[in-house]
Amino acid sequence: MFQPESIRGDFPILGLSVNSHPLIYLDNAATTQMPEPVLATYCEQHRLYEANVHRGIHRLSQLSTKRMEEARVKVQRFLNARYPEEIIFTSGTTAGINLVAESFGRAFLHPGDEIIVTNMEHHSNLVPWQETCRRHEAALKIWTMEANGSLDVNRLASMLSSKTKMVAVCGVSNVIGALNPLDDIVKLAHAAGAFVLVDAAQAIRHGRTNVQELFCDFLVFSGHKIMGPTGTGVLYGRRDILEKLPPVVFGGGMVDRVTETSASFESLPFKFEAGTPNIAGIIALGEALEYVQRLGIGACEHERNLIRYLEQEMREIPEVELVGSPRFRVGVLSFNLQGFSAFDTAALLDKLGIAVRSGHHCAQPALRHFGLEGAVRVSPAFYNTQEEMEAFLDGLRRVIPLLKGTKT
Numbered sequence: 281m282f283q284p285e286s287i288r289g290d291f292p293i294l295g296l297s298v299n300s301h302p303l304i305y306l307d308n309a310a311t312t313q314m315p316e317p318v319l320a321t322y323c324e325q326h327r328l329y330e331a332n333v334h335r336g337i338h339r340l341s342q343l344s345t346k347r348m349e350e351a352r353v354k355v356q357r358f359l360n361a362r363y364p365e366e367i368i369f370t371s372g373t374t375a376g377i378n379l380v381a382e383s384f385g386r387a388f389l390h391p392g393d394e395i396i397v398t399n400m401e402h403h404s405n406l407v408p409w410q411e412t413c414r415r416h417e418a419a420l421k422i423w424t425m426e427a428n429g430s431l432d433v434n435r436l437a438s439m440l441s442s443k444t445k446m447v448a449v450c451g452v453s454n455v456i457g458a459l460n461p462l463d464d465i466v467k468l469a470h471a472a473g474a475f476v477l478v479d480a481a482q483a484i485r486h487g488r489t490n491v492q493e494l495f496c497d498f499l500v501f502s503g504h505k506i507m508g509p510t511g512t513g514v515l516y517g518r519r520d521i522l523e524k525l526p527p528v529v530f531g532g533g534m535v536d537r538v539t540e541t542s543a544s545f546e547s548l549p550f551k552f553e554a555g556t557p558n559i560a561g562i563i564a565l566g567e568a569l570e571y572v573q574r575l576g577i578g579a580c581e582h583e584r585n586l587i588r589y590l591e592q593e594m595r596e597i598p599e600v601e602l603v604g605s606p607r608f609r610v611g612v613l614s615f616n617l618q619g620f621s622a623f624d625t626a627a628l629l630d631k632l633g634i635a636v637r638s639g640h641h642c643a644q645p646a647l648r649h650f651g652l653e654g655a656v657r658v659s660p661a662f663y664n665t666q667e668e669m670e671a672f673l674d675g676l677r678r679v680i681p682l683l684k685g686t687k688t
């Protein structure tokens with residue numbers, strides 16, 4: 281069985297005190313912490329190998345290039361992608377989705393076409409599609425979740441038609457933790473002739489991702505949500521499709537031959553990687569994925585147990601109103617304390633050293649589906665312990681009378 285205590289030492293930040301309490305970090309859906317091997321790899325790149333990639337014949341540039349391309353292969357293996365050139369490095373999920381929305385729109389969208397997204401999406405998987413649809417006079421169709429926050433694929437089936445060009449959906453909701461039926465979604469969308477983009481920003485950390493088995497067309501995630509550095513991300517795309525998409529960002533590194541008036545472009549993956557990439561971050565991301573792989577699926581199971589335990593216990597606290605109750609929940613649990621603002625709840629928890637997120641979680645339509653403008657979100661990771669869950673529940677019980685006190 282996975283023991284979080286055995287790896288907590290890898291995460292120096294978990295030893296911090298906050299407001300004179302030991303830090304209990306439960307905001308992992310926003311950003312995870314980096315373990316020592318990832319921090320060391322990041323620093324090592326700057327200390328010993330700093331040089332630009334794909335540009336020089338000198339030794340450091342060669343070494344940097346090799347290390348970055350090795351990271352691409354690590355990502356390929358992690359996702360079980362068929363080819364390394366299907367891995368495009370980006371600055372994060374948001375950048376990856378914008379890239380696809382822009383490029384896909386130019387290549388494939390015509391007036392009257394349709395794109396389907398759900399109403400549980402993060403704004404990053406909604407607004408780029410709104411913009412693309414507007415520019416190409418396509419229609420954005422919203423697949424609404426059920427009352428409990430689950431997605432019913434029958435609804436999707438009834439929305440799909442020959443006009444549908446893309447279904448863009450998250451693997452796991454960042455507000456309610458719904459684990460979505462991606463296999464069914466991909467099969468249905470493909471049967472209708474539509475492409476599928478999976479926003480795996482949350483899903484990437486909650487189980488094995490196998491893009492060949494899933495057979496999605498695009499999948500995006502951010503390094504900082506899976507123990508890697510901020511400013512790194514991955515866009516996976518099936519090679520045959522990426523080859524048909526035009527680049528949308530232009531500059532150094534992505535061109536082949538350039539004249540004063542025209543340019544031809546590099547092949548995959550470089551045509552989508554204009555400018556100097558986040559070299560140290562990418563190499564550290566490769567290390568992060570290997571770290572997570574070494575921990576194995578036991579780490580994911582441990583995390584699921586923590587969420588299950590929290591949900592059970594929080595249902596017993598009368599003031600707690602949980603947001604949604606999807607059939608399968610992983611990673612996050614959102615709630616409000618009856619009558620009190622999410623901001624105040626999170627601020628009081630912070631006084632106890634407990635880090636949780638409050639607000640609309642960049643998913644305003646998702647919260648409005650539940651009649652809310654904001655919520656508190658708790659999101660454990662594999663390094664969190666059962667004792668920390670108890671301390672969080674205890675903190676919550678202490679915060680309730682304080683909030684009630686401020687109201688009278």
Ligand code: PMP
Pocket residue numbers: 309310371372373374375402404405450452453454479481482502642
């Ligand atoms: N999609 C989902 C489901 C997310 O949870 C997030 C981050 N909260 C994003 C997209 C955006 O990720 P980033 O800010 O790293 O680009």
